[in-house]
Amino acid sequence: MRILVVLLMLCAAAVQAQSINPAAFRALNEAQQAQQRGDYAAAGKRLQQALEQASTGSVEQALVEQRLGYLAIARDRNAEAIDWLRKALSRDQLEAEAASQDRRNLAQLLASEGQAREAVTLLETELAAGALPRENRRLLVQLYNQLEQYSKALPLAEQVVREEPGVDAVWYQLLVGMNYRLQRYQAAERWLKVLLKREPGNAEYWRQLAGVQSLDKRQRAAAGTLRLAYEGGIRFAVQDLDNLVALQVNAGAPWQAARLLEALLQRQLLQANAVRQERLAQLWQQARDHDRAKSAWTALALSSGRADHWLRVAAIQLNQGEWDELLSSLERARPAASAEQRRTLNQWAAYARQAQQEG
Template sequence: MPRWLWLWMLCMAGAAQAAGQSVEPSVFRALNAAQAAQQQGDYAAARRALDAAKAKSDSPEQALLWRSRGYLAWAEGHNAKAIEWLGKALDSGKLDTETRTSEQLNLARLNLLERRYAQVVSLLAPQQAAASEEILQMLVQAYQGLGQPAQALPLAERYVQGNPRAADSWLQFLVAVNAGLKRYPAAERWQRQLLDRQPDRARGWRQLAALQQLSGRHDRALATLRAAHSKGLRFNAAELDNLVLLAGVAEQPWQGAQLLTGMLEQGLLPRTAGREERLALLWWQARERAAAARIYRELAGRSGSAKHWLNLAQLELEQARWQDGLDALAKAERAGAEPSQVRAWRNWAETELSLVRAKRLASAG
């Protein structure tokens, strides 16, 4: 609906309400004249009509004139001034109950346009027990604007539960906010409802797997990807790699390593040196050093890379496998590793190995 037509309808409704009240005749005529001029786009004439009207202080007529000035300012695009006039009309306490409810909603709309979120909440929160979809949407948006998504959640949940055919945007909001608050099981529940509506969208399956991964359930994430794959849906490598990266962001290297292992073994991702190196790093971060060392040993044997040999050496030394660590250091050195770095690791390993041998001799003696 065009904005001017919407405003015109609001003004028409306001005139009818004013006519139903006991209004001083000269003010009533001024309100009607201003409304007629405003409908024709003659804002100057509307302003003159309102300026000419005289109303007693602290009277219903004064509140109605303020209200009309508010709508005139709104029609002219002066939202801040409209907020000021409508606010005065509401604060006067001279509007009838029905008109007051309508003006609170319109004032909330204006405040939302101006990103005055606290005022939106102040105006609408008392109505939220029996709120319409529009009021709930405005409250949800206002709480988000205030950085209080947790306050918006129960409102959105109530609306969706009461409206099973609510737009997808409501479900998407519930997924996003719950995930942002690290309420992953709740986010997963709403994501499954989205999937029920759109079972052939690969993106929905990927998002479900991501939520399961973030909640630390790599097995479920892998099962979700397998289920999507069996339905004929395909993900590109970057999308699957990003799921693994999520584990690092969430400080869940073990779960990330398990997920990547499963995707490589089941052919969801092609096996490359880069992914094997990432897998080794994830195992290392998870303190599964034996698994990380096994991968680096295979990588180093194929690549001959000084970096791979040096990583293998460090892993062996961290497991107190001193001689294996020294052997890997020698290969790293031959492959061109930084001499000072090799020397530092070697000095430590040789010292520890000497202590181990000395203890063995002492025990044997």
């Protein structure tokens, strides 16, 4: 999410009520008048003169540095403005309200210059003091997100949408994304459902909803979501549905991938062709669900008659010691087998018969 643009104060805060050197007071006023005329060079020169006359660590020094910072902002010199405002704040001489405003403006400048960590530190100080307006809280959320500090960002982001439910959809998307990265899939699902209430025809939200349900190991719910979207007129590309299955495979969850693929085939969201049937059987086998794998390979072998499919069935039966079934599968594989496959068939058949005799 892009960093929110917060309107910076382009003129310095009012001079503090406490007593300051009259010469410094006069210099500040003259510089302000020159800046208001657009004569930035004259304003800068007058402030530099006053700075040379100010005592180190004094309130006058802090006020002049503060004004130099805002003059740099007016001149679009962000790096220079950052330097001056840092110095002014380091004197610890500014009144609390002025210092608070300066910290918030400095944080905005730092954020715009890619210095997120320092910006966060300043905004956290203001947040702890209860002096962080809505715009700055939104900025802090985005900086936390940028720094991948999602746990800190989420409560503030939720505060944003509670205060303004009609806020731009990007805030709900941000909540979805941060919860997803923290593997809080049900929370991500909750915010996606809010987005779908706002945009029920958005296919991407439906895909994301099915995706987080799938990652939460609720494969039937994911397939049901896709079916519901389909019945509502949403059309998904075949690649989109295949990608949802691949998501589980890439996550190292072949059993969940198989469950999802099976549900998509059953609901006829994906066509049950030979390629997908073979993939389903492979996924069950990768998941070590031997019964489902054997059933899937058997169904595929019966429809295709291919020797390699029967050998897949036979391999499971061999591992499970199902000798009678193994011999039957080997015989079914034999008519379409190659010479190399027949050698395997003969070896496995001999092993099965020997095992039967020993048993």
